[in-house]
Amino acid sequence: MMQINSEFSGHKHSLLNVMNRFLAAANNMDETIMVPSLLRDVPLEDQDSQAPALNNNNIDDSYSGKQRDMYEHYLLLKSIKNDMEWGLLKREVNGGPSFLEMAVKQEEDEPKGGGGVPAEDTSDLESQFHYHLRGLFGVLSKLTLQADHLTNRYKREIGGGNFMR
Template identity: 35%
Template sequence: MQSSEVRSTKSSLLLALRRYSSAVSDMEQTVLVPSLLRDVPSDEAWDCENGSQDLYGDYLMLKAIRNTAEGGLLHADDHRSRSGTALSKKLEPLLGTDPETLFHFHLAGLFAVMSELTEKTQSLTDKYMDIIGAPN
């Protein structure tokens, strides 16, 4: 039974959100001069899609995502609204699916995204430490 509890604890959505929030907090505490990240190219392939081409844009995006995850969907600018509409059109075929299957589909996607964002946040923090010449 304990093995099952450990597995569910490791894959808890709340734990994934806490890990991401903690990584962003560590990033904020480490990156004392965010402007040093300007014009430092990011090596992430998905950066071109979201308009971020440097680590400074990534830094701002990661903080904004954390704020939205913790505070909820209060504001959405035009770009995000348009991309959200496009995404919902792609997901329309899933709407006829039973709610439990749909929930598991979205939950698996959320876990994957939170894991990727946490890794990106930790990578950005490490790169900043390299920029300032501090040991990681």
């Protein structure tokens, strides 16, 4: 098993720290929501006051509208958490593509001469890495806020508002 140097994982702005915060929020959501079916048909609140808009980092604003209720949103967050913890192998065993697999497939299918970056072009790998790293930081931060919001909303719905963190 790979050991992670605590010097790097302890920095507030490290990728590992951001990933761990999302995983902790998703685990808290999972432990708090004992009966996920109670989330069915409960519409998502307008999260503009709770979380930043989803149109940053090239994320389509219509994406948030695809989760019609809190239950679907819960399943999405749980699926992303599982993909982060288990990687692509678990999806291959269970069948069906993960969100990560679909993104990789879409990137591979882009025309090489068009707007995509050709596979042979390795001269600008550092800027590509930083671009995707910034996007990953943004997405993980938003997912963490959404998991916390969903957990707190569940607590309010079942009357456990006194225990919100």
